[in-house]
Amino acid sequence: MKLFRFAVVATGLMLAGLAPASAQTFSNAFAGFGSNDAEPIQIEAESLEVQDKSNSATFTGNVVVSQGESQLKTQNLVVFYAGSAAGNVQQSISRLEARGRVYISSKDQTATGDEASFDMDRQIMVMTGDKVVLSQGENVVVGNKLTVNLKTGKADLQAPSTGRVKVLIQPRSVQGN
Incomplete structure (x- = not known):
């Protein structure tokens, strides 16, 4: 049963498919996981705990999830x-x-x-x-x-209550050099 739940988790990470963001200089900052179904997802962690009662799986300790680049x-x-997990397994992941x-x-x-959710x-x-x-680059x-x-793909970046959003765009990156 735990091996099956692990497969559900791995499929869910594929679903997390960080879709392309629309920011001008960061247009593909969230492209990646799930964008290529042909690429396998690899998960490494120091431990994995599956809790059937809470329908959750927890990876802890230097967790690394990779898919392609x-x-x-x-x-x-x-x-x-x-x-x-009966039926379409990909639809069973609700939150990461x-x-x-x-x-x-x-x-x-x-x-x-x-943190990220x-x-x-x-x-x-x-x-x-x-x-x-x-x-992205510099x-x-x-x-x-x-x-x-x-x-x-709409992205919204907020400033801290006592600060401002800061942007640094290198001129050569805008010119395409």
Whole structure:
């Protein structure tokens, strides 16, 4: 039963398919997991605990999730699944929660924060932290709460209550050099 639940979790991570964001200089910052069904997903962690009563699986200790050129790193990843795995397994994942210095990368693009949650029903990803940093090459955007609509790609980065969103765009990156 635990092996089957593990397969459900791995399929759910594929679903987390961080869809492309619409920001001008970070247009593909969330492309990656799930974008290529032909690519296998590999998960490494120090431990895995499956809790059937709460319909969850928890990966802990230097968790690394890889698919193709995309990677998610965190200290703790909890995957929540709804109902039975009968039928379409991909639809059984309801939520993913990553805690402990979350790092998402794909090619030259990265996003970092303290926590990230993926609501699979609403297709919303929220990353929070003292500093949420998006970077593509030398271009950097900093805030403290990033919300991405995974269906539309719309991204919203908010500033801390006592600060401002900061953006650094290198001129040569805008010119295409």
